[in-house]
Amino acid sequence: MRPLSEFSKKDLAKIKMIVFDVDGVLVPRGTKIKQVGNTTTLNTKVIASKQIEQIKKLHKLGFLINISSGRGLYMLQEMFREILPFVSLTYECGSATWYKGKIYQHINSFERNKNIFPKLKRVALQHRDFKGFEPKEFIITIHSKKRIKEIENVVAQDKNLCTVWNGEAYDILIKKIQTKALGLKSAMKLFKLKKENVMAIGDNYNDQELLEASGMPISADKTRAKGKFYVPLSGKFLPADALMMKILALKKS
Numbered sequence: 001m002r003p004l005s006e007f008s009k010k011d012l013a014k015i016k017m018i019v020f021d022v023d024g025v026l027v028p029r030g031t032k033i034k035q036v037g038n039t040t041t042l043n044t045k046v047i048a049s050k051q052i053e054q055i056k057k058l059h060k061l062g063f064l065i066n067i068s069s070g071r072g073l074y075m076l077q078e079m080f081r082e083i084l085p086f087v088s089l090t091y092e093c094g095s096a097t098w099y100k101g102k103i104y105q106h107i108n109s110f111e112r113n114k115n116i117f118p119k120l121k122r123v124a125l126q127h128r129d130f131k132g133f134e135p136k137e138f139i140i141t142i143h144s145k146k147r148i149k150e151i152e153n154v155v156a157q158d159k160n161l162c163t164v165w166n167g168e169a170y171d172i173l174i175k176k177i178q179t180k181a182l183g184l185k186s187a188m189k190l191f192k193l194k195k196e197n198v199m200a201i202g203d204n205y206n207d208q209e210l211l212e213a214s215g216m217p218i219s220a221d222k223t224r225a226k227g228k229f230y231v232p233l234s235g236k237f238l239p240a241d242a243l244m245m246k247i248l249a250l251k252k253s
């Protein structure tokens with residue numbers, strides 16, 4: 001992996017769409033969630049106005065912008081409200097894409113998820129490290145203070161499912177299929193793009209497939225995701241900020 005400082009105009013030449021992961025890339029890591037009985041409290045993060053302006057500039061330069069997150073659609077719509085007219089939102093780890101008010105569903109996980117949900121609830125709700133189920137439609141996301149062995153064991157009993165732990169929550173996904181790559185491949189069809197036309201930036205384990213499906217993968221955390229280039233996670237700027245500054249500067253020069 002090379003540092004972003006070595007990224008050149010040549011590397012940018014074929015790029016038509018830029019895909020951004022959200023947590024750890026456009027906003028700092030960490031979701032605040034609390035579940036007591038049937039009441040779930042969730043703190044919505046805000047995208048800084050600087051990043052909104054940067055995305056607007058990229059759009060004006062002709063880049064397509066795709067947001068690819070494990071979060072639910074309702075939350076992404078809220079976060080990107082101001083730029084919704086021109087961004088596409090791929091949510092719940094590649095499960096579906098929202099674009100200009102239309103939803104393109106990429107996977108049907110109902111049959112594979114329906115039996116495990118009550119089992120997970122039984123195990124999680126009574127565990128001291130459990131924080132809450134994040135509201136989702138196609139995946140199951142369980143927040144906890146740390147890894148919960150019992151959750152991993154329940155999921156391991158189903159050969160079709162897997163857990164992805166990101167340091168603050170588990171995503172429970174259909175093994176090898178329900179990944180951000182599924183969403184990207186569908187978005188590429190929608191916008192008639194080839195792999196070489198796509199740059200993607202992500203920071204976590206659930207971004208690896210996304211990065212591999214793009215022609216220009218950028219890692220925002222070298223220890224968790226591999227790319228052609230990397231941006232330091234703990235730099236002065238958020239990874240997406242650093243990347244957009246770089247692209248905008250190259251376009252000006």
Ligand SMILES: [Mg+2]
Nearest residue numbers: 021023024204
């Ligand atoms: Mg992330």
